[in-house]
Amino acid sequence: MKNLRLTKRELKQNVTAYSFIIVSIVTLLVLVYYPMISTVRYSLNRIGIVGYGEEYIGLENYKMLFSQSTFVRAISNTLILSIMGLLTIPVGFLFAVLINSIGNSKLQGFFRVGYYLPNIITGVSVYLIFRVVLMSDGGLLNNFLSLFVGRKVIIGWLADPKFARWGVTIVWVWMNAGYSMLINLSSLQAIPLDIYDAASIDGANALNKLILITIPNMKSCFSFLFITGMINGLARFTDIFIITGNDAYGGAGGTLQTILMYIFQFSFESPNYGVSSAGSMILFVFVLLLTMVNVKLTGFLKDEV
Amino acid sequence: MKNKKKALYLTTIILFIMFLLIVLPLLWAVSLSFDRSAISSLPSFSLIPHKPSLFNYQAAAKMINLPRYFLNTIIVTTVNTCIAVLFALMCGFAFAKLKFIGKRFWYVFMLAVMMVPFESRLVPLFLQYRNWRLLNSWIPLMLGQFAYVYGTFFARSYISSIPDSLAESVYIDGGSEWRVFLSIIIPLSLPVVSTLAILQIISNWNAYLWPLVVISDYDKQMISVGVALFNSNEYATYYGPRLAVAVLSAIPLIAVYLVLQKHIVASVAVSGIKQ
Structure with missing residues (x-):
């Protein structure tokens, strides 16, 4: 277990590094991950117009949509x-x-x-x-x-x-x-x-080049x-x-x-x-x-x- | 050789004609916006106004408070762009140059967000802001900018290519990572800064759905929503004023584009491929 403990220097290093990313992480948690979980939850519930009062109804909302x-x-x-x-x-x-x-x-x-x-x-x-x-x-x-x-x-x-x-x-x-x-x-x-030069030497015209070289290279x-x-x-x-x-x-x-x-x-x-x-x-x-x-x-x- | 030259001329002419066709709707709209005869029915096609006048612009000025929308949009766009780019650089720097526990986890945590379309969390996000009593303010437009995921990815790959040796002198002098970030990384990342800023300005200027949902006061609204609401109300049967509004609201971005054209085209091309 000893090697899991951080030295003071490592701790400081981590704190500094996190100071760069912590705001963005919290933002994503609050404004992306949490709302996304809410979307899943809401989709399985009957929600009142005010946005409160949930009642679990399983897949009813989905059934209702597809009907x-x-x-x-x-x-x-x-x-x-x-x-x-x-x-x-x-x-x-x-x-x-x-x-x-x-x-x-x-x-x-x-x-x-x-x-x-x-x-x-x-x-x-x-x-x-x-x-x-x-x-x-x-x-x-x-x-x-x-x-x-x-x-x-x-x-x-x-x-x-x-x-x-x-x-x-x-x-x-x-x-x-x-x-x-x-x-x-x-x-x-x-x-x-x-590639085009080589094709020209082989006698390819512009259309050949377009079909045989350009388009395959654009995949x-x-x-x-x-x-x-x-x-x-x-x-x-x-x-x-x-x-x-x-x-x-x-x-x-x-x-x-x-x-x-x-x-x-x-x-x-x-x-x-x-x-x-x-x-x-x-x-x-x-x-x-x-x-x-x-x-x-x-x-x-x-x-x- | 002669054939080659001929083909070159022909292609150039075709490109010119197609270009004219593409911009024709714009030229027509500009012409109509200056045409006194474009009121409740459309005059016949002409690139020169039938009855040249500024009437439509004067009428538009009475119907819609464009300066207000411009000001609102400029403020929000500026604030959002600064926040987004700064935090993208900070995260990009941390993921490119710093060692910390959970680095890989947080990186995937951020990038995974790209798979969640904003639209699929529209409803809970709206309800969340409503519970916080922050609707009808600019705060919902701004808070999300504190995490600019695409920008983070882009900044990380750019900052990785900055050699570590440049930062060493700062570390030797006892400077911190923040010192390195502010005095070395930011000045060297200006190309990324400008690319991300351009992308942010364009997307903020065009933002529509979210401002429409969260802001209810006309006075606080952004340009796109303000103009669209004007378009859908009763005055909109008058073509001239409507097109005057369309022309006016297109001017700022076009002006920016004309000044920074090469840079914008390059930014978009690069960001597209990397995306």
Whole structure:
């Protein structure tokens, strides 16, 4: 047992070290770990509107959720919208390939900065602007399409249940393609150039090189963007909430209501904390699974301390 | 060789056209915001206002207290960024350079938080702050910043690469770890500081869900929520003023971006890959 006792110096060393991390640790305990345990507990209880008076009801909240067609629809909406949102990957890849191909120059710097611009614009401004861009009558997109079709196009990009998912996806891709481009571009530029030179000598053309060298070398970049894109998509809330006018129902016949909007509705509009906590747990499990895949792919926690 | 040059020109032109298409909605919005004829119906498309005027901005100034929201957001963003970056550096330093019992445990304890989406603890966190009677203040927006997990991870890997020999002179003079941290580590970590600060400023400026939930007084609200609430109320049928508000609230971050463009692009690219 003697070697477990600390010398005075070691004790001092430990106290100093802990003085650097103790505030953050307490913060995480109080604001992350404890609330997370509360979420689990609430999800198994019936909770009064005031947030007190718990009554254990087992998995009733979960059963109740899955018996609601609106919740099941929110899950499927969220998955569909997340997958549609993955369009940012090919779009960003296309931008990156084009920007990369003009060579390292001032012009490349300009495009890099310019294409990333939409991502830096305050979200709420973007949503306000796109509410007008996507208007059925007189909106920019419909005007633009009318030019091509040759007759007046009237599509309710945000109101028509058939098109609303495309409407919000357009906004999502417009905002996030620049980010995807940046990640794609730095991945592209990390591919050793001599592979391409060797391929040129073997007589490969540009398309061969793209398919046989570039794309296989981008696998980890694509999977990173895929996983993080799905994680962001699952917790999607702000853009749809604002663009449909601060409405947790999401408008467009409910085709836009995501899981988080559903949770919001049952937390703050018609509070039923037990049900909304059960919804939160389901969201948590989805994100957890994806994050674990991400950790496996990127070797995040392998990093030795 | 000639073909190569042609391809280069062609690609550049394509990139330019796509760039114009991307920024077209923004240019249109700016034009509408200065257009007196954009009231309850939209005028036909034009990048030059049909009836140029500042009316929409004057109307917006009466409908929404933007300066107040700006001020609130600037205060909270500044405080939050300073807290988050400082504590990320402190933790990063401890995990990179110091020896202590339970180091591995606490490191995993922190990183595991990344797997818990903020949204999944929204309800209990809200109730917790309500029990503490701290709702409708900025405190719930700020307390969480005392642990910046992603920043800790990022700072740790950067600080690890700072050679130990630099700190030795301080230790020899009898200086403490805090002395090393303040006089050696912080000055050498400025690149990390600026990257993390940029990421924090962007995310604080755009914060929406949490301020919406915890703050009920309009006077205390952040810019994103304030503008979205304005958008959803009855005045919002007037396009011109609404777009004037959209343009105004986009200006601060765009201004920062224009000044720090290369740096921001680099920060985002690096943070994305490491994430």
